[in-house]
Amino acid sequence: MSLPLLSDTSPRLARVLTNGTTVFVVGLLCVLVLAMLPSAVSAVASDGSVKAASQQGLFKDDSQDCMRCHWMETMAYRDRETRKIVNLSIDTEAYSHSVHFELACSDCHARGYAHYPHRSSSADEDLQCVSCHEQHQDEGAPNLIGLEHEYEKSVHVTEDVEDFSCFSCHNAHTFKPAGGREPIAEVVERTNGVCLSCHEDLLTPVPKGHEWLPRPQAHWNAVRCLDCHTPVEGRVPERPSHNVLAAAESNQLCVECHTKGSELLSQLYNYRAEQEREQKGFFSRALYNESYIVGMSRNSLLDWISLIVIFLTLLGVAAHGYARYRAYRKREVSQ
Amino acid sequence: MTALYLYPIWLRLWHWVNALLFLTLIVTGVSMHYSLHWLVSFDTAVPVHNTCGVLLTFSWLAFVAGNIWGGNGKHYLINIRTLPQALIAQTRYYLHGIFVAAPHPFHVSAEHKLNALQSLSYIGVMFGLMPILILSGWSFLFSTALPETLFGVGTVWIIAMVHLATSWMLALFLIVHVYIITTGETPTTNLKAMITGWHKERSSG
Numbered sequence: 148m149s150l151p152l153l154s155d156t157s158p159r160l161a162r163v164l165t166n167g168t169t170v171f172v173v174g175l176l177c178v179l180v181l182a183m184l185p186s187a188v189s190a191v192a193s194d195g196s197v198k199a200a201s202q203q204g205l206f207k208d209d210s211q212d213c214m215r216c217h218w219m220e221t222m223a224y225r226d227r228e229t230r231k232i233v234n235l236s237i238d239t240e241a242y243s244h245s246v247h248f249e250l251a252c253s254d255c256h257a258r259g260y261a262h263y264p265h266r267s268s269s270a271d272e273d274l275q276c277v278s279c280h281e282q283h284q285d286e287g288a289p290n291l292i293g294l295e296h297e298y299e300k301s302v303h304v305t306e307d308v309e310d311f312s313c314f315s316c317h318n319a320h321t322f323k324p325a326g327g328r329e330p331i332a333e334v335v336e337r338t339n340g341v342c343l344s345c346h347e348d349l350l351t352p353v354p355k356g357h358e359w360l361p362r363p364q365a366h367w368n369a370v371r372c373l374d375c376h377t378p379v380e381g382r383v384p385e386r387p388s389h390n391v392l393a394a395a396e397s398n399q400l401c402v403e404c405h406t407k408g409s410e411l412l413s414q415l416y417n418y419r420a421e422q423e424r425e426q427k428g429f430f431s432r433a434l435y436n437e438s439y440i441v442g443m444s445r446n447s448l449l450d451w452i453s454l455i456v457i458f459l460t461l462l463g464v465a466a467h468g469y470a471r472y473r474a475y476r477k478r479e480v481s482q
Numbered sequence: 483m484t485a486l487y488l489y490p491i492w493l494r495l496w497h498w499v500n501a502l503l504f505l506t507l508i509v510t511g512v513s514m515h516y517s518l519h520w521l522v523s524f525d526t527a528v529p530v531h532n533t534c535g536v537l538l539t540f541s542w543l544a545f546v547a548g549n550i551w552g553g554n555g556k557h558y559l560i561n562i563r564t565l566p567q568a569l570i571a572q573t574r575y576y577l578h579g580i581f582v583a584a585p586h587p588f589h590v591s592a593e594h595k596l597n598a599l600q601s602l603s604y605i606g607v608m609f610g611l612m613p614i615l616i617l618s619g620w621s622f623l624f625s626t627a628l629p630e631t632l633f634g635v636g637t638v639w640i641i642a643m644v645h646l647a648t649s650w651m652l653a654l655f656l657i658v659h660v661y662i663i664t665t666g667e668t669p670t671t672n673l674k675a676m677i678t679g680w681h682k683e684r685s686s687g
Contacts, residue, residue: 453650
């Protein structure tokens, strides 16, 4: 969107070109104004993701029957065996923004809900993300088989974590991929929140096992757990790997991020930069891109050479100036 | 007392806008490169550096336009035949003559405001280093659009090194530039000229 904006101003620029004295001021001001308004520019650029009510699964007939109860925020019960509160409420707002917004309740919860109160056995339905997505590939459901292969190698499976499934991390009622206008910091916070909801013991200023990591909180605000806790090889830009590594196998090499390759970070940050440029336009995205990583441009040899050369130049200049001053004083005295 | 009007208002404006952008880029660039949070915080330094870089591009284009249409370009035309001699004379003056109050080998005039060393280094900076700096900067901004590797090395790293080396050389230029302008008739003669536009000397050249 910023490109049309720029071309709007160019006829004015062209007129001003005839007046040599003001062309620079006007030109610079245009860019400055452009740079100051990233949010305004992006607001126009982004699509209003409000969907028509007719498309929404929760407004379909049988869904409305379900939602007569399940819209309530307090809809919950205490499980007799585990004594835990099981939340049964559906956040309509979050659902309508999720990837599954078109699905009616019965599209997944097909059997056993005709009677009220539902039988406790109804809850034992064996929902399978991978096979369901496979069945509905023609309708645009992304294939999850690659994810399943990664997931099967992950520490969550190999360590036989009890009752671990897709739903341990993903809520199908709210799930949406990282993207849109969500700032990177929020994506990071949200995805890390998934990990930390189970790994509660890591919620300390210096988390267990991360003592070696300098400024852990600064890292956790900028990097996803997954950026270090998944293999470097075989990454795709669109999504993090589901092969979550055990602590011992995770990446601990600082230079994997803070060096020329920046392999760990390239996934989230490069992908986002591309995606956001499409949405926000050329200029605002260029100015606010977040892909610069401290240390990426560091080269100790070059750093040293340039610092020494700069120092010698300063020294030379100072010596020259001092000698000039001495010569000047001498001349004054002799006169 | 002679007074020459050497620097029209557009040129002075350009010069000082350019200087401001340069200093901002150096401060933010250094704080990014060495992660000096106390100098400029990282979250501020990156967008400010990017913005100033884009503005510097426009400033450079304005300079080129001013040289083509504003008549300033003639000062950057080198006379190849007299160049070696003029360079030697100028260098000798800075290394020796300046200490013994020897006459300045170059006389500023409306037709020639830059001495041989000046015009040569300005040409190198404005038409050599600056385009490299600007292009490598833009490549940074759009690094995702570039190929992953170039000659087997990460493209972004190559760009980073080019950008870095060029910026160091320009920082060197800035140091020398700031010092050399004090070698006019008085230490502030040249500085005043770039502020008022008038180059004033007691003796005519």
